[in-house]
Amino acid sequence: MSSSMGTILKVTTFGESHGQGVGVVVDGCPAGLPLQPADIQVQLDRRRPGQSTLTTPRDEADRVTILSGVENGKTLGSPIALLVANRDARPAEYAALKNVPRPSHADYTYQIKYGRRAFSGGGRSSARETIGRVAAGAIAEKFLFETHGIEIVAWVSAVGTVNAPGVDVLRIIRREVDQTPIRCPVKAATVKMISAVQAAGKAGDSLGGIISCVCRHVPPGLGEPVFDKLEAALAGAMLSIPATKGFEIGSGFSGSRMCGSQHNDLFVKKGGQLGTRTNYSGGVQGGISNGEPIVFQVAFKPPATIGQSQQTADFEGNETTLVAGGRHDPCVVPRAVPIVESMAALVIGDMLLRRQKPLNIP
Amino acid sequence: MSSSMGTILKVTTFGESHGQGVGVVVDGCPAGLPLQPADIQVQLDRRRPGQSTLTTPRDEADRVTILSGVENGKTLGSPIALLVANRDARPAEYAALKNVPRPSHADYTYQIKYGRRAFSGGGRSSARETIGRVAAGAIAEKFLFETHGIEIVAWVSAVGTVNAPGVDVLRIIRREVDQTPIRCPVKAATVKMISAVQAAGKAGDSLGGIISCVCRHVPPGLGEPVFDKLEAALAGAMLSIPATKGFEIGSGFSGSRMCGSQHNDLFVKKGGQLGTRTNYSGGVQGGISNGEPIVFQVAFKPPATIGQSQQTADFEGNETTLVAGGRHDPCVVPRAVPIVESMAALVIGDMLLRRQKPLNIP
Amino acid sequence: MSSSMGTILKVTTFGESHGQGVGVVVDGCPAGLPLQPADIQVQLDRRRPGQSTLTTPRDEADRVTILSGVENGKTLGSPIALLVANRDARPAEYAALKNVPRPSHADYTYQIKYGRRAFSGGGRSSARETIGRVAAGAIAEKFLFETHGIEIVAWVSAVGTVNAPGVDVLRIIRREVDQTPIRCPVKAATVKMISAVQAAGKAGDSLGGIISCVCRHVPPGLGEPVFDKLEAALAGAMLSIPATKGFEIGSGFSGSRMCGSQHNDLFVKKGGQLGTRTNYSGGVQGGISNGEPIVFQVAFKPPATIGQSQQTADFEGNETTLVAGGRHDPCVVPRAVPIVESMAALVIGDMLLRRQKPLNIP
């Protein structure tokens, strides 16, 4: 298993769904950053279950404890360890799953790879693993904002077949995103989205969706070609989030249908530096940020655990009917918004710390 | 700059477009693999410019030399260094670009990041950098095929607005892909695609496209959750290829519009092991291969360098009209097919070597 | 700060001397290893303060809690997080050190590097950081013993000017090492060593020493030339332990005074495989284990914190007399024995998991 990411800003998550707790170690954060538990808690609260009727009823306060790395409200430069206890674990509910791998879930592949799997709740493949990411991401966000004014905002831009285009990436803020529990800032779409999620939940079904994200005020020059291009690092980070199936930056797949004379972002003077008239590039060129907003989208599949019975096979290959227990979200995208923001913050934070200035030697 | 990828199978590329040459060092390939220059050359020939009327007229034979790591036709276990000389470099053609960054190209971001850029041909952001990837990928492919019978086949599934659905991922082979220079195996689409590329070329314009890829016979159990999930590593690898804007695995973005009861891949006995009836997952569950074919798509933008004049700004911000010289492809996807295959081979090869067997201790 | 080591078996420690606690995340340990807290506690008990009159009176039970990665007494393959609470922290005792960096301690360099330092107890440079190493090492040791019968034994071979040569590296076991609190198995030397430590303690002074270590039954073939040679990885691991000043493997520095005809380890048949008559190589040749016992030594300086007053300078450069408070060991080598064993286990465990078998393809 590989639970670490980052070159200078290194993040290591740990914890299973129904063990003692989940957490993260953030190593490489510069010393001197003001940091309080509340800076982290605010994003954990946006991720936690039970926050609205749209999410799993599993009730976890998800209170974070800072174990190390901070003294007198400032980071020491040493590893920051964060712990969130598991409280509302109900392993008994998963008894039915002992012999039958849930379709499109990680039960089968974990069993094959590790010769066992955590007995309940998905273990390490559970969404609870993302608590560590969000906690770490909150620290990275604070670092990015305090040192460079970088703002990262994600939102739900599609739920099932309901799309919500038209968000102004230059102005969207989290308060607007959080106005409804579906975390879509386009009012016209929210009612339809919420109805769709509720209908899926009642039918014992689930829905996928898309999250869009913008990172503003990212200085030009971030990203490490050729293999650690900024968009490559973002793509890898996003596809490491559970349930993701796709990533696109800037024009993305629709850009593949355009011709160059349309797609090229022509340069123009903006304030003291060069900017571009359009932003089909999504804020990156050649793997390096160009100073324009970084804009990308992430596709999430419908959750694999559904209430409906499924005609599938047990581990031995015998046909069986599975009726899954446990408590699950009919649609994960509202709670995944802070996860996407956090992964973006971790990638950009690492790139900022990896950047080297060119020399000026005659 | 970060020109290395991989944890056990480590690949380091080097070289600029118009320097002495380009190449790669492949470290971590197991000893004992039969390897001849021809094993590598075959994929370089599919990538090289000038191979058809659809590609840049820059004429490079791109002959590979094995500098180290192979003796008596077998790998030694030591780093395999490969070199391809640059021959048809014409730096003079790029003189016009000295003061004007090409829109949507890496000229501006390299200048900002490195305080300079290779004077001609895009330097390190040139497509010639991918020679090292293809050469390394050919070695990885040989390793995967000889040890596990793994087959990797990519093809062009869209050029601009011309789509080519319906390819049978279980049967498609490279010979079918290579029947036309556009590298699309769907005959009905190839004529339209070729016409579109030729029309774009004549108009001094360029076209994007999509490449699809299947990896067959990948054993279950590959991928390292949580941050190095197989799909995350593939996404990162693909988005590190020049001109890419998107990645999706299995159902991808269209999966986000489905509900769980449709999307779940129900298990069924296949031969001696579990398989799935459908493959919306694209061969991965929870970040780990499940034994089904790994299927993904990569979106490429239209090349930034076009013959048409563009109203843009120079480095100082002054408005100017750019007419780019140099020799370029109107559409890169046919030549990018072996690049996608190679990056897939490098990711899967590394995951295969990173895999640890579970212990069986009472 | 860089608190992680290892390529496949990755270890990340966290925690300051006087914060909430210290701990470690061990990622990459194969699934299926039987593991109980007692497997870890036994080594922590050998490391903990207050275990004898020779060590610091700081009283810490150092009880370990397994937060994740283990279920039903077996490892899951997921990250194993371990936590040890700090209990007997007395930050007040360090007030005198606020303005004066302790000579030969990390106070000054931490202040320069991080712009601050943990206020008390040395923070991250404290010996308490090694708790995470020992806890992780105990897991690695269990893995090495259960899968390959590998035994690692370290002992004190010198305290100050008292040497204890003549230990039989083929037979020495931990029970013999632990017969006296000085952890030297050579009876003739122990009385002198203990007296020397007690005398130094009474004089407000401190003593250095040397730890020797043997790793038996390490299979041939471990180590990754050229930069991750087994001896290079061991050297780096040992010199990362606080207070270490030197490392030598096999003949070490004395080998530099020999000629080749003496020093060469001639091959001889041993059981079914090749062994060597002598072992000046210390179990490695060309960076790779050769099947002979791996034997090395680590030099520790006398602890920097002493009771005697010292004529030094404060952070501003003003001359001052420092009388350090706090509770400290007059000689660290007895407690460092399990640390050396643990670092050896982590290095060998990682090399075992990194090893690739050569292919056998005609």
Place this chain on the structure above:
Amino acid sequence: MSSSMGTILKVTTFGESHGQGVGVVVDGCPAGLPLQPADIQVQLDRRRPGQSTLTTPRDEADRVTILSGVENGKTLGSPIALLVANRDARPAEYAALKNVPRPSHADYTYQIKYGRRAFSGGGRSSARETIGRVAAGAIAEKFLFETHGIEIVAWVSAVGTVNAPGVDVLRIIRREVDQTPIRCPVKAATVKMISAVQAAGKAGDSLGGIISCVCRHVPPGLGEPVFDKLEAALAGAMLSIPATKGFEIGSGFSGSRMCGSQHNDLFVKKGGQLGTRTNYSGGVQGGISNGEPIVFQVAFKPPATIGQSQQTADFEGNETTLVAGGRHDPCVVPRAVPIVESMAALVIGDMLLRRQKPLNIP
């Protein structure tokens, strides 16, 4: 095999003793560094064989070619690939070694690990592998000197039993080191050393030795505790050099025999900052440079390949008498001087680029 080192300044060497050539890729060197082949050649010339009667008669000019990463005499920020061709390879001379592993050489362990070994000249375990290190180190040295005035000087401080103490680490320069082919700046010792080497050579024997090294003007604050402490990185780098058996920094093993009141380096004002009166620490405290000269020593064993016949065993375990052919140095330390300097430069260069400044946020 693992042929890469470094986190930001990444170095990857390649090449066997008797293949086409040896070389290195240096990635992560900042853009804008003035660099000519002569900057590199000067150190290669100090390493090359045949430079004096004390070294192997193998005659290699070892001319370096810069393949990439430099344009108009300045680094581009992209990977710098360097190649040195092998010319005077004589594989035939090694025929006798086919069935008999040379004692204390890597023949046996390579055969075990890789299932084969390069047929002649030691392949990857040959001293020729260090050409890449020296070439890369020369670039790092230039970077360190141009940006921080850092000077690195190594010298031979012992050959066999002949010691040469008393070198002034504050003043020693390379010109003094190079005054004799033995590379020892202590005149009184050089004659004895040279005689000893010549006698060993005539006797078909070999001699070990010790190299000392000082790095001056290293700014305080370099090194990444806890696992990548500066001394840990140096120890790992030095023990990765072929034929090394030991490393010590500052007081080293002799420091283990001292008491703290002697060993502690008391602070004193030096110019505008704190320095220490003594330097038993060797320029590091807590794993971080303190601004004092970094001083360390490396022990080299006598070369394993000797002219005398040896009673050993072949690969099958049969007793045999080995008389090795090939051309070898009776003592490697004179030629290893630039290797030690280079490894030090690579470690310090990487640490300089990894360093993060603390934040100053109220």
